[in-house]
Amino acid sequence: MQVRVRIRRYDPAQDQRPRYQEYVVDAEPEDRLLDVLNRIKWEIDGTLTFRRSCAHGVCGSDAMLINGVNRLACKVLVRDLGSTITVEPLRGFPVVKDLVVDMTGFFKAYRAVKPWLINDETPPPTERLQSPSERERFDDTTKCILCASCTTSCPSFWSNPEYIGPAAIVNAHRFIFDSRDRGAAERLDVLNSREGVWRCRTIFNCTDACPRGIEVTRAIQDVKRLLLTERV
Amino acid sequence: MHYEFDAVVVGAGGAGLSAALELARQVGQTHRIAVLSKLYPVRSHTGAAQGGIGAALGNVEEDHWEWHAFDTVKGSDYLADQDAVEIMCREAIECVYDLEHYGLPFSRLEDGRIAQRRFGGHTRNYGEGPVHRSCYAADRTGHMILQTMYQQCLKHDVKFFDEFHVLDLIIHQGRCAGVVAYEIATGRLHTFHAKAVLFATGGFGRMYKVTSNALALTGDGVAIAFRRGIPLEDMEFFQFHPTGIYRLGILITEGARGEGGILRNNDGERFMERYAPTIKDLAPRDMVSRAIYWEIRNGRGINGKDYVHLDLTHLGREIIETRLPDITDFVRTYLGIDPVKEPIPVTPTAHYAMGGIPTDVDGRVVTDASNTPLPGFYAAGECACVSVHGANRLGTNSLLDILVFGRRAARHMAQYIQQVDMPAMPDDPEQWSRQTIARLMEGDGGERHGQIRAELQSLMMDNVSVFRTEETLKTALEGLAGLKERYGRVTVQDKGRRFNTDLLEAIELGNLLELAEVTTFAARQRTESRGGHYREDYPNRDDQNWLKHSLVSRGEDGGLVWDSKPVVITRFQPQERKY
Numbered sequence A: 001m002q003v004r005v006r007i008r009r010y011d012p013a014q015d016q017r018p019r020y021q022e023y024v025v026d027a028e029p030e031d032r033l034l035d036v037l038n039r040i041k042w043e044i045d046g047t048l049t050f051r052r053s054c055a056h057g058v059c060g061s062d063a064m065l066i067n068g069v070n071r072l073a074c075k076v077l078v079r080d081l082g083s084t085i086t087v088e089p090l091r092g093f094p095v096v097k098d099l100v101v102d103m104t105g106f107f108k109a110y111r112a113v114k115p116w117l118i119n120d121e122t123p124p125p126t127e128r129l130q131s132p133s134e135r136e137r138f139d140d141t142t143k144c145i146l147c148a149s150c151t152t153s154c155p156s157f158w159s160n161p162e163y164i165g166p167a168a169i170v171n172a173h174r175f176i177f178d179s180r181d182r183g184a185a186e187r188l189d190v191l192n193s194r195e196g197v198w199r200c201r202t203i204f205n206c207t208d209a210c211p212r213g214i215e216v217t218r219a220i221q222d223v224k225r226l227l228l229t230e231r232v
Numbered sequence B: 001m002h003y004e005f006d007a008v009v010v011g012a013g014g015a016g017l018s019a020a021l022e023l024a025r026q027v028g029q030t031h032r033i034a035v036l037s038k039l040y041p042v043r044s045h046t047g048a049a050q051g052g053i054g055a056a057l058g059n060v061e062e063d064h065w066e067w068h069a070f071d072t073v074k075g076s077d078y079l080a081d082q083d084a085v086e087i088m089c090r091e092a093i094e095c096v097y098d099l100e101h102y103g104l105p106f107s108r109l110e111d112g113r114i115a116q117r118r119f120g121g122h123t124r125n126y127g128e129g130p131v132h133r134s135c136y137a138a139d140r141t142g143h144m145i146l147q148t149m150y151q152q153c154l155k156h157d158v159k160f161f162d163e164f165h166v167l168d169l170i171i172h173q174g175r176c177a178g179v180v181a182y183e184i185a186t187g188r189l190h191t192f193h194a195k196a197v198l199f200a201t202g203g204f205g206r207m208y209k210v211t212s213n214a215l216a217l218t219g220d221g222v223a224i225a226f227r228r229g230i231p232l233e234d235m236e237f238f239q240f241h242p243t244g245i246y247r248l249g250i251l252i253t254e255g256a257r258g259e260g261g262i263l264r265n266n267d268g269e270r271f272m273e274r275y276a277p278t279i280k281d282l283a284p285r286d287m288v289s290r291a292i293y294w295e296i297r298n299g300r301g302i303n304g305k306d307y308v309h310l311d312l313t314h315l316g317r318e319i320i321e322t323r324l325p326d327i328t329d330f331v332r333t334y335l336g337i338d339p340v341k342e343p344i345p346v347t348p349t350a351h352y353a354m355g356g357i358p359t360d361v362d363g364r365v366v367t368d369a370s371n372t373p374l375p376g377f378y379a380a381g382e383c384a385c386v387s388v389h390g391a392n393r394l395g396t397n398s399l400l401d402i403l404v405f406g407r408r409a410a411r412h413m414a415q416y417i418q419q420v421d422m423p424a425m426p427d428d429p430e431q432w433s434r435q436t437i438a439r440l441m442e443g444d445g446g447e448r449h450g451q452i453r454a455e456l457q458s459l460m461m462d463n464v465s466v467f468r469t470e471e472t473l474k475t476a477l478e479g480l481a482g483l484k485e486r487y488g489r490v491t492v493q494d495k496g497r498r499f500n501t502d503l504l505e506a507i508e509l510g511n512l513l514e515l516a517e518v519t520t521f522a523a524r525q526r527t528e529s530r531g532g533h534y535r536e537d538y539p540n541r542d543d544q545n546w547l548k549h550s551l552v553s554r555g556e557d558g559g560l561v562w563d564s565k566p567v568v569i570t571r572f573q574p575q576e577r578k579y
């Protein structure tokens, strides 16, 4: 089949403003959108720019706005997108070029929640014990691949880029609810701040956007509830 | 810019991060350490590893690191260096406990200890039957390792240069003196002057058409080292994993068979019973991949086509969705099939480079058959060849290799950088990089790198994959010569400086071409069959003539030169390999 792909192009070093460029290419219904973008880049227009690596939805490189929703280009198939496909960069971050956005702020927010295990106790010579149910408690949020689909689908983030955003909260959740972690208080301080969890309006865009199926909004609610019950 | 560091780590997958963390812990307060990576660290392909990391913890049943070492050596078809294997299997246990202490969320047994599953080629008591040795976190073990190691590096304030693409290695007056890197966001070249450099740049599965490897796995570090005169070791051994999703090559972990999954041909027969009566579907990968192709050749592919079935349907929804959630998702997403109800179409997929930059057990790069180190240059992970995998790697042993030897390299580097001064620099270290970029940007040869890459991948898949003969290898070498010649006329369309991935893909293709040539050349030299290297015209292993590692370098006249070095044998004498 043939598909028409409309891509938002912008090179701030050369262009006054963004423009849309259309490419018509052959594609199989089972092709990933990433396959189609690669075909355009390799066969038609080498200047088209996007990030990619794993090509099967685990590295988080190629989140973009596809037909108006955030998706990984390698995890949507042409047959699910129709014959005209619109592709734009994630919203809310500065564009570096075409579909590549500047992730500096995103990783800064991630670092702000101290995303590492905090526990100064001397560990045993073998593993620390953790029961399957304790492990299950934070399983969902360990899946995050830091693709930024959630944060850049959030209206609260669009209106206030200082908001720490769903992805950082997900990663804080991963540790706060880990039975081995002792850093909940430090993390909750960050999340309780002006730019923390209270900016969340429970709109659920983040949950819809997550390519890993993480219940992002629920993780944010878990954190809010903890703040309300344990710390007020 | 000109940067100065004591140690530079190139690559931020498991190997690079493990080294960076150890450097930070040992000398981070007193010395300057930098990590350069062309991808954001969390995008590295270590994150794609699924099934687990091997260590004889014995949490489920009795196990010993010596058994693990035996399996590794036998799996390698006796080509692994046994001193290195012993180190790896012994340190495995501490390494896994360290990961747990760093916070890695392993799956757990009821009593709270780390869960372990069966994996191909891992046996109890020197081959009696499969053993539970793979420590896992569902089927996203690599993701958890990558995240955990990155998190620890952040905690230790490691300095990262994200999206810096290394183009060249600086060697001057017999020492390694740093690297040249291209900053992707700006298109600027930078020189990183350093006392010690570690390459941890991963594999090069992208030389094949069907592969489990990321688009970024183009063997940059291996090709750069080779271009700078380092011979490459055992390049003829490239592993094809038996269970890639049909056509796409996306991996279905061996853990699926570890949990009880079965391979079936068109008759519904569990054909591995015929090829490996003791451990059946859990035979090592080289054997299972060949078995699949033999089934297909004998007309027993599904509906006469070129694939077989991986059947999980008897495992039940609970096991499949809790222990193998990611692959379940892949199969549903990309094939529209529910593995709980239907078998999965699979074929072998290019997966892992056993060969690479030769190192000793401390990660020092060695430059000849007598293992002379090049001072200041280190390598670890898939780009390196220690060699712990020999002719065929066992599953779960790469995640182990990258962590154990990444850390060992860092320990050696930490000592080394305290003992030496900054090395001298050549006059114009960026010359090669600048010229290469200029040629690709300004030339007008009319060739497109996309076209050449596609031809390369088909050529290698057809001629240098699971089965090889003199004829296919000759065809491949001739084809490669043509592609290299055309590559000299490649021009990129993107002439800008900002995020020019057109240019970087062209440079990566140059690396793939180089390594494809070495792989094919080495495969043609080795007139025997061993592990992942199977010559239909020489179907037997030949220890008399071939129990040795190959070393290939580029001669003065531009041709390839073959050399060899002995295999280190400590406790396991070569035997016939049966399962």
Ligand SMILES: Cc1cc2nc3c(=O)[nH]c(=O)nc-3n(C[C@H](O)[C@H](O)[C@H](O)COP(=O)(O)OP(=O)(O)OC[C@H]3O[C@@H](n4cnc5c(N)ncnc54)[C@H](O)[C@@H]3O)c2cc1C
Binding pocket: B010, B011, B012, B013, B014, B015, B016, B036, B037, B038, B039, B040, B041, B044, B045, B046, B047, B048, B049, B050, B051, B052, B053, B054, B141, B142, B164, B165, B166, B167, B200, B201, B202, B203, B212, B213, B214, B217, B220, B221, B251, B253, B351, B352, B380, B381, B382, B383, B395, B396, B397, B398, B399, B400, B402
């Ligand atoms: C799908 C899949 C599943 C696997 N499952 C398992 C498993 O269950 N168990 C197991 O033991 N093994 C498994 N493996 C193998 C194992 O995951 C890899 O061999 C291992 O992760 C490689 O790690 P690495 O650190 O050497 O390289 P990588 O993780 O590939 O990292 C390479 C790094 O180098 C950087 N880099 C590359 N080139 C340059 C350059 N020019 N300049 C700057 N930086 C550069 C990249 O940015 C990246 O950070 C699997 C492999 C695949 C593909």
Ligand code: FES
Binding pocket: A051, A052, A053, A054, A055, A056, A057, A058, A059, A060, A061, A062, A063, A072, A073, A074, A075
């Ligand atoms: S390319 Fe890795 S998530 Fe899409």
